[in-house]
Amino acid sequence: MRKLLFLILLVAGMPFAAAQELNCEIVINTEQTGQSNLSVFRTLESSLREFVNQTSWTDEEFQPGERISCSMFITINEFEGESFSGTIQVQSSRPVYGSNMVSPIFNFNDNQFSFNYREYQPLNYSQNSFSNNLVSVVSFYVYTILGMDADSFAPEGGTEYYQEANRIVNLAQQSGRTGWSGADGQSSRFRLNSDLLSNMFTEYRSALYQYHRQGLDVMHKDPEAGKIAIADAIEGLTTMNSRRANSLLLRTFFDAKADEVTQIFSGGPDINRPRFSETLSGLAPRYARNWRNLQYWRTLLPGVGSDCGRPLHHQKRQHALGRRDSGSGCFPGTPGLFHQ
Numbered sequence: 477m478r479k480l481l482f483l484i485l486l487v488a489g490m491p492f493a494a495a496q497e498l499n500c501e502i503v504i505n506t507e508q509t510g511q512s513n514l515s516v517f518r519t520l521e522s523s524l525r526e527f528v529n530q531t532s533w534t535d536e537e538f539q540p541g542e543r544i545s546c547s548m549f550i551t552i553n554e555f556e557g558e559s560f561s562g563t564i565q566v567q568s569s570r571p572v573y574g575s576n577m578v579s580p581i582f583n584f585n586d587n588q589f590s591f592n593y594r595e596y597q598p599l600n601y602s603q604n605s606f607s608n609n610l611v612s613v614v615s616f617y618v619y620t621i622l623g624m625d626a627d628s629f630a631p632e633g634g635t636e637y638y639q640e641a642n643r644i645v646n647l648a649q650q651s652g653r654t655g656w657s658g659a660d661g662q663s664s665r666f667r668l669n670s671d672l673l674s675n676m677f678t679e680y681r682s683a684l685y686q687y688h689r690q691g692l693d694v695m696h697k698d699p700e701a702g703k704i705a706i707a708d709a710i711e712g713l714t715t716m717n718s719r720r721a722n723s724l725l726l727r728t729f730f731d732a733k734a735d736e737v738t739q740i741f742s743g744g745p746d747i748n749r750p751r752f753s754e755t756l757s758g759l760a761p762r763y764a765r766n767w768r769n770l771q772y773w774r775t776l777l778p779g780v781g782s783d784c785g786r787p788l789h790h791q792k793r794q795h796a797l798g799r800r801d802s803g804s805g806c807f808p809g810t811p812g813l814f815h816q
Contacts, residue, residue, distance in 0.1 A: 499543040527599040561590040568621040574696025583732040588655035606647040628688040679716035680725040683709040700745040730760040
């Protein structure tokens, strides 16, 4: 059926949407090298932008407005010849049904990033072979982004993408580069992927779905029900935390969500969770200031806010994207942030 549709569109001369899935900003910071003006850095940034945004990573068909918003901020600390080392910070977000706002899903900083690159070297992803560490690291994060986005629209919707990321992990281990092995610490790419596919941390993936699809996506019509679902999703993480305290995925969740959670629970309808701040403090003590501010703002701003604008895997994502309108870009009952 899909092939038939393709032929019809081709014959009719209509534009056909390729499956480029991402709208990803790529930034390379080279200040640490003291040689920021070298053309190789500009070429690398341009090549990576084209590689990430023009490659077809899945069999899904994405319209331009459906592409997943993300960013990769690469800092080059050292380089010599064709050898580079530094860090890569990866972020992604997804739209919220019934509004013009976006919600952060993923915010991850990888300090185990090194690669070889020759100016104008082609960047191509192969499922069955390791070509170089630059392609492997970036492709790994592309599939992780796709997986988390899919998890937020359907229960465990991202499994196939995490499995593809796992294929990259296994192939890249032959390179001997840091970040691909279980011996590379608790914040490595190996650990991130292993935990995403492990039943030990299933509550994280359940929380992505409940928080976004059953929480944020219903707040335009029922702010109280949305807040309750979000609180339930967060409280569900306590089971995972009791099993493995301060896990990488728990830190990953709050690195993306701490500010948004503070915003959501700083006003609007009271959902009668008197110990919720304590729950947050137990799960994410690193963000204790956020939770203290949450308590302060609840006292300062009871019921503040107005009803803002009225956004299963890819079908659900299309549905969310297809129903956005020109609201004020905030959660009902909360100050506005995260405008798209």
